[in-house]
Amino acid sequence: MTVIALVSAKSSGVTTSALAMTLSSTRPSLLAECDPAGGTLRAGFFQAQITAGTGLYHLAVAERAGEDNLAQAFADHLVRIDASGNRQVLPGLTDPAQAPALERSWPALAQVMRVLSDEGGYDVVIDAGRLALESGRLHTTLTPAPLLHGADLVLLVVRATDQSLALARHMTEPLRNELTDRGTGADALGVLLIEDGPRRPHEVSEALRLPVMAALPWEPDTAAYLAGTGRTPRKLNKSALLSSARTALGHFQAAASRRTLHQQYPSARPAPAVPAAPQVAGVLQRLGQGRVDPRV
Template sequence: MPVTALVSAKSCGTTASALALTLASRRPSLLAECDPAGGTIRAGFLQGAVTAGYGLYHLAAAERVGSAELATAFAHHLWGIDDAGHRKLLPGLTDPAQAPALTRTWPALAEVLKVLAADAGHDVFVDAGRLALEAGRLHPTLTPAPLLHAADFVLLTVRATDQSLTLARHLIEPLRTELDEHATGSDALGLLLIEDGPYRPTQVAAALHTPVLAALPWDTETAGYLTTGGRPPRGYARSPLLRHARSATDQLEALAQRRSIHLNRSAPDTNPHLAGVLQRLTNARGGSRG
């Protein structure tokens, strides 16, 4: 299954989209909330049910001990976001000041996420937040670049408006350069289009010279629930947002399989220190929203 990282030029529904994709997947799925500016799902969708004792920040100390310890901590800090426990969240930072501590943790976390996707058959989504640049390159602290390098797809989230396209335009070339130099190629870059605005997907793709790999409808009621939590709206499971998100996850899986064949990639050898993470994931301690 693919690892898909979502990024944006500015807040434009990236987190709600990542949640929709995770919840709509037909397969076990995981959302890693890795925005260095801080996570919002804990206080929003989960309405404070998850304390600061869970989450991304705690992986930094474990990684400094070793791979096995990181795998154990990763499994321990997941939180179920559906009744059956098939969809899980790694809650994000509670304070942006914590971000520098994770600089050396990102590569190891990227490896864990690849294990979940390749060996455990999870759809893995990474909310990498708003991209920050420094001298035309991805900022080394304010962007989790190693997670983008390891992803099968990097989706730049945009709305179909002039404002959103203008903000996104300056990120395309730095992202292409980053993926060509440090990952498997800039063809991993695509757009996630939020259909809020006058432009059609073909027009957006042409404007940014980047393919639209997934599109989600402007469904304010469902997106509001995913953003602030509370009582699910009537017909939530059949809402336009979740139906289109389900189709998007299927499309991304098919694209990932074709791209893997094109790259002639064989299955990577699993780090023996991480092999146990699969069992730990099944038995992970943590609550469940329901």
């Protein structure tokens, strides 16, 4: 289906938004917590029930032993967030000091996520965390740049406040350049607006010179539950946040499809195509074991 990477200039609700989309997807979905600054789902949403023995760091260790080991480890380090196994999470780093070990593993992980989307029919949501720059480019250690390069869409998550816009404004040009030079094109970049503040979507779009591709309502009770700091809301299944996240995913999928069609024309800049190694593609078989068909 789609690979969507969420980033921010500063804490703007990236993880909560990514989790909301993963939970609300009508298809098999995966949330990959790939913030080099460390993950928060383990201590938050999962309430410390997942140990450091499970998660992203172990994939870097496996990748060094070969792609077949990476495929096996990827499936082994996912955590189910529903009984069917159709919604899963790859927990993030427990210590930012682990980030350098992943620098050489990001390209292989990007391939795995591409396979899950293109061949497995997954909605893949990447929590890429807060952007870090070095000499006007994405920092090679503190940002998982290869995951952004391979994503169908890269969404800059901002709140509807002047402060959030001021911080995000400095990130738009480096992101455009990065996606133009190494990704699938600058048109992959857009904004996911968190409606926590007075600014309206057209104001945000004008300020950042980017399209606002979707907006999520500010719903404190549901957001606190997803962050692990609040109780389960009584009417979680009727949550405006989850409903809007489901609608947003539909918009993203449509936008990704339009981009794919556009890239098929000779005049369009083709997306970089890297065939997945058979060992990497084998992750689908491992993930399919025990998963329930969501259409049943």
